[in-house]
Amino acid sequence: MITLYGCLRSRASRPWWLLTEAGVEFTHEPVMQAYRLPDPAAADAPFNTASPAFLTINPQGQIPALEDDGLVLTESLAMTLYLARKYGGDLGPRDLAEEGEVLQWAFLAGTAVEAPALDILFTYVRGEADSEGGKGKIAASVTALARPLARIEAHLKGRDWLVGGRFTVADLALAECLRYAQPHPPALAPFEAVSDWLARCQARPAFQAMVQARSAEPA
Ligand SMILES: N[C@@H](CCC(=O)N[C@@H](CS)C(=O)NCC(=O)O)C(=O)O
Structure with a gap:
């Protein structure tokens, strides 16, 4: 039995999307970040x-956490890779070369992507995007994203998907x-x-279902 811990206003969106793509049944416990509560x-x-x-499930006190038949994982990207291999069929790699690419x-x-993209998101969420400090943070994140995005852009020219x-x-x-960089369209526009x-x-039904389920959760 699979249990996913973590509200969707968190990186729990990743394994939730994967599980939904794979059509696997799971229990969802929408654990909230303690810092969002007045008195956790x-x-x-x-x-x-x-x-x-x-904390007995994840002593790190962070979401998401995933339990599957006694296995506990506490890193969201590892969860998606594991779930794809175990339940995802062609969502996972077909051979060792594809596994290397994945x-x-x-x-x-x-x-290379998550940290600068998150800096963009948090600058917007905190309402700082138009302040001098915020503009500086966003400019630094756009610069940091430019190199990985150039790499991805070159690979995706003439391809619909990254692998296979x-x-x-x-x-x-x-x-x-x-996704975290999307509040600042100029970061992605050149690519x-x-x-x-x-x-x-993001047009995939499973992603859309995640967005819908997330917007039904407390803000
Ligand atoms: N590298 C971890 C990061 C986990 C993480 O930072 N989770 C955030 C929510 S997305 C959290 O639980 N924050 C609450 C806290 O740190 O107290 C992952 O990808 O799963």
């Missing part, structure tokens, strides 16, 4: 990352990390193939 320890507080019961794009997403001519977990992992590919990823 209050008796009526929702299940959150500081709840003792959650890992390459997922690692690029996690090491089909949508795979590599697309999902990279699209999820890049036409990347922009078209991201639109293709």
Whole structure:
């Protein structure tokens, strides 16, 4: 039995999207980030990352966490790769060469894309995008993203998907990390193939279902 812990206003969106793409049944526990609650320890507080019961699952106190038949994973991109291999059929790699490619794009997403993209997102979420400091942060993030995006752009020219001519977990992992840069369209605008590919990823019914389920959660 699979249990995914983490509200969708978090990186739990990644394994949730993968599980939905794969059509696998799972239990979803929408654990909230403790910092979003006035008193995470209050008796009526929702299940959150500081709840003792959650800390027994992930002592790091972060979401998402995934349990599958006694296996516990606490890194979202690892969850997507694992779930794709175990349940995803063609969402996962078909052979060792594809596995190398999938890992390459997922690692690029996690090491070169996610942090600057998140800086963009948080600058907008905090309402700082128009301040001098915010503009500086965004400019630095756009610069940091330019090199990995140039690499991805070159690869996607003439291709619909990153690996094997089909949508795979590599697309999902990279699209999820890049999504955080979307509040600032100039970051992606120079990269036409990347922009078209991201639109293709986000048009998928499973991604749309994730967005809908997420917007039904408390803001
Ligand atoms: N590298 C981890 C990062 C996990 C993470 O930072 N989770 C955030 C939500 S997306 C969280 O739980 N924040 C609450 C906290 O750090 O207290 C992953 O990809 O799963």
